[in-house]
Amino acid sequence: MPIFRFVFQRLLQAILVTVAVTLFVSFAIRLTGDPAIMLAGDSSGVTEDDLARIREALGLNQPFLVQYWDFMKTLVTLDFGESFFRGSVRDLIAIALPSTLLLALASMAVSIMISLPLGIHSALHKGGISDQIIRVLSLVGLSFPNFWLGIMLVLLFSITFPILPASGFATGQSLILPATTIGIILTATNVRLVRTQMLETLSAQYVMVARAKGLSEASVIYKHALRNAAISIITFLGLQFGNLIGGLVIIELVFNWPGMGTLSIEAISQRDYPLLQATVSILAIMIVAVNLAVDLVYGLIDPRIRVA
């Protein structure tokens, strides 16, 4: 398949997915309840006329597709419109999005720092005691809820030994516990990934050649095997991004982290349509974009992928 057609097809797919997700979210949030009642408060003097006026002011009396179209316009211009309760959506996202990205990157960094050495070690000592222990530990890491690990870390490092902040985002120290929590959860999958990929490249012929040339073991492992394994490892990390964003939502809540997850959950409970549409759409677009990037880069490097 020619390269232009491949890129065009993937781009079109990504746009269609984005439209479908935003359409679904906009539609679903409008079924959750009437924001006019929330805005009017629970004072008893509110009449049906008042509610109708509020709905009109918010544009909620328009047909759904008109409302969706207006929302898409604000999305494309990166303006995001006004929240029902909290002012400009753009201002809210300007705080939440960097916090979430920071947490996501920090967790990935923690996970790579642990899983890379452990995975390589496991692959080099396949079947040995340390490999078995790492294998079982990674299974254990897949076996508890991420938020429970978060609470346990708080119990240990904020309550029993009060050395780290338990919640909020005040200083750089606040990042340590939430990032470690998600980092450990990600590590459980990533150790196995690194191990499998390393085993695959270590048995490849070019590694045998490198050994036959008399290169040092370190050079064989890090320059030849790891570099080649890195391609597929990076691909998997990219595809992990969606799961990571999903997992962040509940961790942000537990650590009171001012990110996109916390913002979305607040928006749902307040029936804040514009805010929720914006947060979920941005998260979805980010996931689609990362998947698209992985797809494209991989397709450009490896022509076999383009067919599928």
Add this chain to the structure above:
Amino acid sequence: MSDIKPKTSWFLRFFISRYASFEFIVGTFLTVTLVLLVLFASILFPDGATKVNLAARLTEPFQSSEFFLGTDPLGRDILARIVHGGKISLLVGLLSALGAVVVGTVVGLYAGYYRGWLDTFVMRFADIQLALPFILLAITIIAIVGPGTDRIIILMIVSQWVQYARLVRGAVLSLREREFVQAARSYGLSNTKIIFSHILPNAMGPLIILLTLNVANNILLESSLTFLGLGADPQTPSWGGMLSEGRNYVQTAWWVTVFPGIAIMLTVLGLNLLGDWLRDELDPLGHTR
């Protein structure tokens, strides 16, 4: 000392040689223990799970035989609540995974066999589902339909069937061109017969592995959703609900939060170990990795 025969029967020897792996033994032990505890919960703890005993509130664990794992803020026995709470976890894990596997397998079989619009639909649905974080989807939908264990199960099926459909579709795509399928076709068998009697059995291995891991994952997911208040109501004992209650007392009463988490961990670990062992047995080439 004339004839020394092995004392174990051939069956036991076969069993040991084939199944004596760490994963199988520990995994089976954990899973069977949990299932037995849950089945006999009401015999083991006839009135313990919901009985409020304010005089004994927040009793520390390992102090008395009556409340071995301590009590919660309402004086309810934590051990009893854990054993009874396992019911919801097991129920949600099993029903959601079974529902997803049935829907996903049927759709995947037909999509892979006939291709066409159904195939396109499966692949596009998978794309959309990948882009929408499940927790956010769950919170939105539960805001519409209200919380409940049944809704959580349906939600899981709706968002997870497609992973089975993709797996089965992939298997069918390669199987449908194989000689035995063409032979079946030349015999004049109906497409339905070919799909269910000739193609499906050959795609079973990866399906069983995915199913095991899916049950484990959904037990985790259920606890997350109930923790967020989207699942079972707080009166019913459930592991996620216990964690969400215990969180407020974590400073003074660690045991309220620690023990339900360990219960989740042991359960899910058991299933993960079994899934891992099944993968070694059924999928040596690593398609489900």
